[in-house]
Amino acid sequence: MLDLSVAFNRYKFLGHEFLTWLWYTIEADAGTINQVVPELSALAIGNRMVIENRSTDNMESITIRGDDAGLEEGLLALKKGALVAEMGLEMKTGENEWRFTLKGESLDLSNLKTPETEPLAAGGAEAEQDGAVLEKVYLYEKAIGMVHALYSHFIRLRVSKEWEMNIVPLLKNWVAQSRKGQ
Amino acid sequence: MGILSSTAAITRYRVDGEIEAPALETIETGLRRYTISEIDGEDTEKSMGWTSLGRPFAPDFTDSAHLIGAYLVFCLRMDRKSIPAAIVKKHVMAAEAAKLAESEREHLSKNERQDIKEAVIARLIRRVPASPSIYDMIWNLEEKWLWFFTNQKAANEALETLFSKSFDLQLVRLFPYTIAELAADLTPEQIDRLPELTPTRL
Numbered sequence: 110m111l112d113l114s115v116a117f118n119r120y121k122f123l124g125h126e127f128l129t130w131l132w133y134t135i136e137a138d139a140g141t142i143n144q145v146v147p148e149l150s151a152l153a154i155g156n157r158m159v160i161e162n163r164s165t166d167n168m169e170s171i172t173i174r175g176d177d178a179g180l181e182e183g184l185l186a187l188k189k190g191a192l193v194a195e196m197g198l199e200m201k202t203g204e205n206e207w208r209f210t211l212k213g214e215s216l217d218l219s220n221l222k223t224p225e226t227e228p229l230a231a232g233g234a235e236a237e238q239d240g241a242v243l244e245k246v247y248l249y250e251k252a253i254g255m256v257h258a259l260y261s262h263f264i265r266l267r268v269s270k271e272w273e274m275n276i277v278p279l280l281k282n283w284v285a286q287s288r289k290g291q
Numbered sequence: 292m293g294i295l296s297s298t299a300a301i302t303r304y305r306v307d308g309e310i311e312a313p314a315l316e317t318i319e320t321g322l323r324r325y326t327i328s329e330i331d332g333e334d335t336e337k338s339m340g341w342t343s344l345g346r347p348f349a350p351d352f353t354d355s356a357h358l359i360g361a362y363l364v365f366c367l368r369m370d371r372k373s374i375p376a377a378i379v380k381k382h383v384m385a386a387e388a389a390k391l392a393e394s395e396r397e398h399l400s401k402n403e404r405q406d407i408k409e410a411v412i413a414r415l416i417r418r419v420p421a422s423p424s425i426y427d428m429i430w431n432l433e434e435k436w437l438w439f440f441t442n443q444k445a446a447n448e449a450l451e452t453l454f455s456k457s458f459d460l461q462l463v464r465l466f467p468y469t470i471a472e473l474a475a476d477l478t479p480e481q482i483d484r485l486p487e488l489t490p491t492r493l
Contacts, residue, residue, distance in 0.1 A: 110472065111486065113463070116466075116468040116469065117468065120467055121467065122490040124467040124489065127467065127493070164492070185397075187493055188493075190492060190493065214466065215464075215466045215467075216303075217300065219303065221300065221301060222297065223299075235356075237346050238295075238344070242295065242364055243360050245295060249299070249438070251462050253438075257470070260475065261474075264467075265481065268477065268481045272491075277491055280491075280493055284366075284493055
C-alpha cells in the first residue's frame with residue numbers, strides 16, 4: 110500500500126473525476142443511478158459547486174452557489190480542462206430527503222442534513238438518547254451508502270478499458286453539446 | 292456538529308488490526324486510561340482525551356455506557372487555553388516594572404525578562420478556563436469502520452494518534468484511493484491497475 114499522504118495527494122484527481130462523472134450521470138444518464146442505487150427516487154445537484162482547473166500553472170477555481178445558480182459557467186470551465194472539486198447533492202428516497210456537500214479530494218461529507226428526526230428532550234433518559242443515535246446512524250448510513258455505491262461503480266469503470274473507450278467520449282460529447290445548447 | 296446535530300460533517304475511517312480479546316474490555320480500558328483530564332486551575336495549556344456522548348464534562352465508561360446497539364459511541368475532547376498576546380504583554384510590562392522598582396535598577400537582563408514572561412504566562416494560564424472542543428464518533432467494531440464527526444484536519448490527526456495509543460489499532464482514512472484499494476470490492480487485477488491511473492483530460 111502506498112504511503113497515505115502520497116496516495117491522498119497523487120490520486121485526488123480520482124475524486125474530482127468522480128464528481129464530474131456524477132454530474133454527467135445525473136444530467137444525462139439517470140438510468141445508471143437507478144441501476145446502482147435502486148432505492149433512490151431522485152438525485153440532484155445541490156446549490157453549491159466548486160470547479161477547479163489544475164491543468165494550468167496557476168490553479169483556477171470557480172464557485173457557483175445559490176438555489177437558482179446556473180451551471181453554464183461550470184460547463185464552460187470543464188471544456189477548458191477543469192474538474193468538479195466540490196458538489197452539493199440532494200437525494201430522495203420516497204418522502205425522505207438528504208442534502209450534503211461532497212468534497213472530491215477526500216469524499217468527506219459536510220453540511221449533511223438528514224430527514225428530520227424527533228428532537229431529543231433536554232435531560233432526556235439514556236434510552237431516549239440511544240434511540241435517537243440509532244435513528245441518526247441509520248439515516249447517515251443511507252447517504253454514505255449511496256456515495257459509496259456510486260463511487261465503487263465509478264472506480265470499477267475507471268480501471269476498466271471502458272473508461273477510455275466509451276465513458277470519456279460520452280463526457281466530452283456532453284460538455285461540447287452543453288456549450289452548443291447555450 | 293455532532294451525531295445528533297441538525298447538520299453534520301463526517302470523515303470516514305477503516306479500523307486496521309485486531310483488537311485484543313475480550314474486545315469490549317480492552318476498549319473500556321483504553322477509554323478509561325485516556326479519558327480527558329481537566330486542566331482548569333492548572334498551569335497546563337492543553338489537554339486531549341476521550342469523553343462520553345451527552346456527558347462531555349462527566350465522562351463515564353463503566354458498564355458499557357458507550358455501547359449503543361452494535362456501535363461504540365464516544366467523543367474526542369480537546370481542551371485549550373489561549374491568552375491574547377496583548378494581555379500577556381500588559382502583564383509582562385507590569386511585572387517588569389515591579390522588578391525594576393524592587394531592585395532599583397534601570398535595566399533587566401535578557402534572562403530575567405524571559406523568566407518574568409514565563410512566570411506571567413504560567414500564572415495567567417492557571418487563571419484562564421480551558422475552551423473545550425468536542426467531536427463525536429461512531430465505531431462499528433464488527434464491520435471495522437469508524438465515522439468521525441468533523442472534517443477538521445487537526446482534530447482528525449489528534450484522533451488518529453489517540454486512537455492508536457488507546458487501542459493499539461490503526462485508523463486508515465478513507466479517501467478516493469484508499470476506498471478504491473480497500474473498500475470498493477475491486478478484484479486484485481483491478482487494484483493492481485490503480486497506481487497506473489493518470490488524470491483524464493476532457
